[in-house]
Amino acid sequence: MATRHGIILAKSIPAKKYGIKTGETILEAQRKCPGLVLVPPDYGLYEKCSAAFMEILREYSDIVEQYSIDEAFLDMTASCGLFGGPVETAEQIRDHIRDKLGFAVNIGVSANKLLAKMAGGFKKPDRVHTLYPDEIQEKMWPLPVSDLFFVGRATTAKLLSLGIGTIGELAAADPEWLKRLLKKHGEVVWEFANGVDLSPVLEQPPANKGYGNSATLPCDVTDAKTADRVLLGLAETVGNRLRCDGVQIEVVSVGIRYSDLSYVSHQRVLETATDITWEIYQAASELFRELWSGDPVRHLGIHTGRVRHDGFFRQASLFEKADYEKLEKADRMVDALRKRYGRDSVMRAAFLRQPSDRVSGGSSSPKHLCLEKRDVDCSKLRID
DSSP states (O other): OOBOOOBOOOOOHHHHTTTOOTTSBHHHHHHHOTTOOOOOOOHHHHHHHHHHHHHHHTTTOSOEEEEETTEEEEOOTTTGGGTOSHHHHHHHHHHHHHHHHSOOOOEEEOSSHHHHHHHHTSSOSSOEEEOOGGGHHHHTTTSBGGGSTTOOHHHHHHHHHTTOOBHHHHHHSOHHHHHHHHTHHHHHHHHHHTTOOOOOOOSSOOOOSOOEEEEEEEEEEOSHHHHHHHHHHHHHHHHHHHHHHTOBEEEEEEEEEETTSOEEEEEEEEEEEEOOHHHHHHHHHHHHHHHOOSSOEEEEEEEEEOOBOSOOOOOOOTTOSSOHHHHHHHHHHHHHHHHHHOTTSSOOGGGTTOSSOOOOOOOOOTTOOOOOOOOOOGGGOOOO
8 A cells, every 4th residue: 555655734835846736645745756855743833833933923813713733814993903004014013023033934915805915915025016996907916816815726627617707707797607517616717806804803713614524634544444443533523622612413424535646525414513523433434335336535624514502412312322421521631631641642443553643634614724743853954
């Protein structure tokens, strides 16, 4: 079974010039750039830098929305006058971060979040860019449609097949036609292409509408037993997040991406809302067996929906197959032990004596920057 030896988690600006993309395998990246320098992730360092980064941003505004581990939106409506004009303030923030933390940032300045994010992606590094509504035609419309926020690979391919290659061409398209072809997503990307974004900067993130976790596997999975072990690791992470937020879910979904990159998913409505790891895993395992074609699996994910925030209590039944009360207590005990002594202080027997670490996936939600902590010896790295 051939191992992929991991994937590219982030790429430098020079690496991007070789066409290297986040999410592709290391082998694929090395084919594009044989001299590629690989640096192992140091999640503990990232968390410290992220916290320090956000602390600096809060010196300039009381309203800071953390978008990811290294991105945030600031509402400067009330505080911008304290530091000068918008661009001058952005340059102060940029210089403050570079001088205090030692790394460069790009800052986008605009009237809404979408345009500010697009401006932040312009020429890097260590730059401040503006993208006001009257600059959209000049600065944004000539860009390839793939550069537009919310336009991924699948949407890009669809738009290109329709003869839409630039953001400007997307902006000029008939929104009703796009909506018929791409449903709600077509309407959203048309609005973004025209610089329309009414979402406010939120100091507190909105409640999650669903919780999920997925992982690209180090090697293609060809047997259900290995897939079960992956799903159990993902269910542990999802269950922990649910319990941390004091919510339960009523829908479990499993997604499979095969080695040919085709994707399928299947979901089930549970009989009762739950936050129990074992119950989520059991549903996911059954869904996987119903869905799996037998082809090699490259990527697995568990997603949930119908989140309940009302302190739901399970209705007891004479025909219960499991002692859910004991399972709930066990989960909370394990959560407490791991929080105090580390994630590997308590480990399921299924993960013992495995050739590689259990797969627990990652988190796309800035609300849960639950990154795996490992010590990395960077002294052995040589970067010319």
